[in-house]
Amino acid sequence: MQPLSVAHLAQSDSEGGANKAAFRIHRTLLGLGLNSTFHVGRRSKDDPTVVPAHWPGVGRFGSDVVAYLNARALRRYTGRPPTPFSPMRFSYGRIDRQSFASADVVCLHWVAGAFLDARRLRAIGKPIVWRLSDIWPFSGGCHYPGACTRFEQACGECPQLNSADAGDLSRDGHRRREQGYRGLDITVAAPSRWIADLARRSSLFGGRRIEHIPTGVDLSVFRPHDPAGARHALGLPSEGRIVLFGALGATEDPRKGYRHLLGTIERLAAAGRRDLTCVVFGGAAAGEIGQLGGFPLHHLGRIDGEAELARVYSAADLLIAPFLEDNLPNVVLESIACGTPVAAFAAGGIPDAIIGGINGVLAPVGDDDALARGVAELLDRTDVAALRAATRAVAEQRFDLIACGKRYHDLCGDLAGAATRRLPQGVAVSNMLTISHSDD
Numbered sequence: 483m484q485p486l487s488v489a490h491l492a493q494s495d496s497e498g499g500a501n502k503a504a505f506r507i508h509r510t511l512l513g514l515g516l517n518s519t520f521h522v523g524r525r526s527k528d529d530p531t532v533v534p535a536h537w538p539g540v541g542r543f544g545s546d547v548v549a550y551l552n553a554r555a556l557r558r559y560t561g562r563p564p565t566p567f568s569p570m571r572f573s574y575g576r577i578d579r580q581s582f583a584s585a586d587v588v589c590l591h592w593v594a595g596a597f598l599d600a601r602r603l604r605a606i607g608k609p610i611v612w613r614l615s616d617i618w619p620f621s622g623g624c625h626y627p628g629a630c631t632r633f634e635q636a637c638g639e640c641p642q643l644n645s646a647d648a649g650d651l652s653r654d655g656h657r658r659r660e661q662g663y664r665g666l667d668i669t670v671a672a673p674s675r676w677i678a679d680l681a682r683r684s685s686l687f688g689g690r691r692i693e694h695i696p697t698g699v700d701l702s703v704f705r706p707h708d709p710a711g712a713r714h715a716l717g718l719p720s721e722g723r724i725v726l727f728g729a730l731g732a733t734e735d736p737r738k739g740y741r742h743l744l745g746t747i748e749r750l751a752a753a754g755r756r757d758l759t760c761v762v763f764g765g766a767a768a769g770e771i772g773q774l775g776g777f778p779l780h781h782l783g784r785i786d787g788e789a790e791l792a793r794v795y796s797a798a799d800l801l802i803a804p805f806l807e808d809n810l811p812n813v814v815l816e817s818i819a820c821g822t823p824v825a826a827f828a829a830g831g832i833p834d835a836i837i838g839g840i841n842g843v844l845a846p847v848g849d850d851d852a853l854a855r856g857v858a859e860l861l862d863r864t865d866v867a868a869l870r871a872a873t874r875a876v877a878e879q880r881f882d883l884i885a886c887g888k889r890y891h892d893l894c895g896d897l898a899g900a901a902t903r904r905l906p907q908g909v910a911v912s913n914m915l916t917i918s919h920s921d922d
Contacts, residue, residue, distance in 0.1 A: 487517040488894050489585035489608075491577075493597040494524040495532050498730055499812040500615035503673075503697050504591035507613070510698070510887030516894075517584075523575050523597040533581065540574045548574040549596040555651055559643040564736055567623045567642050570655050573599040582606055586898035589671075589890070594618050594625070600662025609897040611890070613671040613695075616809060620659070620684040622652030626737065626807045626830075627680065634683050636660075659686055669897060671890070673697040674810040674831020693893060696834065697810045698886030699877065703788045704819035706874060707796035718780060718797055719759050723861050726798035726822070728763040728782075728813050729805070739804030739827070745850035746802060746857060747775030753858065763794060795820035800860050805829050806847060818842070819877040821870035825856045835880070841873035 490508050494501040504520075505527075511518040512531065521535035524545055536545065552569045556562070575598040582588055590603075590612040603610070616625040622637030624630075630641050632652070639645055640652035663686060670692040672678030678694050681687040713720055725747075729738045747760060760774040763782040772779045785791045795801065801817040803826035810831040817824050818835060824842035826832050827849075836842040843856030863869050 485515050485517055486891070486895055486898060487584050487586050488519075488589060489582050489587075490518065490520045490589045490591060491535060491575075491593055491598070492520065492522050492591040493593055493595045494526065495520060495522045495529070496526045497524060498592070500592035503615070503812060504589075504613065506698065506700065506883060507589070507887060507890055510883050511891060513884075514887055514891050516891065519585075521581065523595070535576055535578075535581070536574050537576045545574050545596065548572050552596045556643070559645055559651070562644040563642060565628070565642050566625050567640075567651075568594040568596075568618060568625065569623050569651055570599055570658050572596060573602065575599075575602070577602050577605040579605050579607055582608055587611060587894040589613060589894070590619075591615065592618075600659045603662050603666060606666075609667045609669070609900070611669050611671050611893060611897065614673065614677050614681060614809070617677065617680055617684075620681060620686040622655035622659075624652070628807065631683075633680075633685070634688075635685055656686070667897075669693065669893065671695045671893065674834050676831040676834075677809050693889075695889045695893070696881055696886055697812070697815060698883030699812070699815045699819045699881050700788070700883045701819055701878060704792045704795070704816045704877075706821035706870060707793050709796055709799075712793040712797035715793055716782070716797055718761065719778070722757045722759055724759050724761055724798045725857065725861075726761045726763075726794065726801045726817075727804075728794075728801075729811070730764055737806050737808070739806050742804035742806070742827070742848065742850055742853065743802055744775060746804065746854045747777060749850060749854035750857060751776045753854070755858070755861075761794070761798060763791075791816065792820050795822045798822050800825055800842070800857065802853070802857060803827070803832065804850075804853060805832065808832060810834060815877065815881050818873045819881065821874040823860050823869055823873045825853060825860055827853065835876070837876060841869075841876045 492501050492504045495505050508518050508520045519531055519533050521533045523536050525532055525534050551572045555569045555571055573596055585608055588606050588608045588610050592615045618625050621633045624642045637656040638648040638653035640650055643650055668690055670681050670687050670690055672694050673696055678692050681692050727743050758777045760777050760779045763785050795817045801822055801824045803814050803824055808830040814824055814835050818841050824836050826836055827847040828844040829847045836844050838844050845852035845856050
């Protein structure tokens with residue numbers, strides 16, 4: 483019997499947390515013995531299993547041009563808040579039916595950024611698993627809803643466009659998705675219970691099968707290192723306590739909560755704390771040294787190597803994650819995998835990963851006072867070794883990449899088997915394997 487064959491579609495093989503998480507799933511499925519290929523709009527990795535999925539000659543410059551053309555549609559919406567909104571008017575991605583001829587199942591990941599138009603998905607012709615990195619697949623173009631619930635109907639009058647028009651760009655995006663998904667065999671994979679709930683409430687995915695499969699992290703890479711050795715390797719102070727903050731666009735994206743980080747640190751200083759050093763990665767240029775709330779601040783810049791990133795987490799006493807809205811952030815999972823506890827707002831899917839008093843603390847979203855108290859509580863713990871061990875244990879129990887990969891393996895096998903059973907009698911299908919599946 484031939485192994486199951488899975489093809490993935492993602493905007494990139496390496497840009498951003500969503501695409502990195504998708505590529506980890508692909509490599510895990512390969513390790514589990516599946517035939518897995520990764521089809522991308524923007525290819526960076528020199529990996530034979532990564533396949534370009536764009537029109538000939540497009541390249542990176544061409545994809546940037548198409549994204550720019552899409553963004554032009556936002557210009558007429560003046561006064562809109564600084565939240566990401568990705569229109570679906572132009573796309574550079576190519577879905578070649580022949581490329582997916584041998585695939586039993588196609589997994590969609592983050593396909594925004596002008597990569598794919600929903601109306602092209604019909605060309606896939608196979609069962610689809612759509613892993614949700616944000617709500618863009620079932621919204622009219624926004625990535626996070628805030629307080630808006632219009633994705634439950636048909637969008638329009640979008641607050642993220644500052645629009646009072648029922649027929650605005652968000653309604654157009656919702657209509658395009660509705661047309662594109664009609665008749666497709668789509669199963670939704672939700673990394674967090676939060677986004678699974680939003681998908682169930684949505685008008686586009688509410689009636690479809692939705693499975694909760696957490697994001698996994700490679701526990702052999704993201705593992706505890708000796709904190710003193712990690713600090714020395716990174717040129718960080720050997721004395722005192724280190725609090726860490728990091729994200730893509732760490733200091734620029736309002737949703738990442740940098741101003742709440744500042745508010746939290748200022749409250750710690752006002753309470754008389756004097757032993758902190760703040761470390762930020764993913765924001766300003768590496769090597770910059772300044773101050774945050776009166777404490778020394780070290781900027782590590784962008785860190786691409788996962789082994790080095792594991793040392794960064796290990797060097798810190800805790801990670802502060804003041805994110806205002808997020809699905810299941812990689813930085814939170816990576817931090818606890820390295821045994822570094824997390825103080826966070828109880829936003830989005832973060833409560834799936836943080837158990838108060840066990841591997842961190844949770845504060846009400848936007849409450850800097852409560853977050854500062856939580857940070858102090860963690861820093862004042864005397865059972866540091868036990869705290870770090872318990873933090874690592876949560877990652878092992880809930881977010882082991884291999885265990886999560888097996889969930890995708892089983893789901894894809896289940897869908898491939900169902901597709902086989904639906905075929906007319908006498909139709910032969912190769913490369914299909916039926917695997918039993920149990921719900922979470």
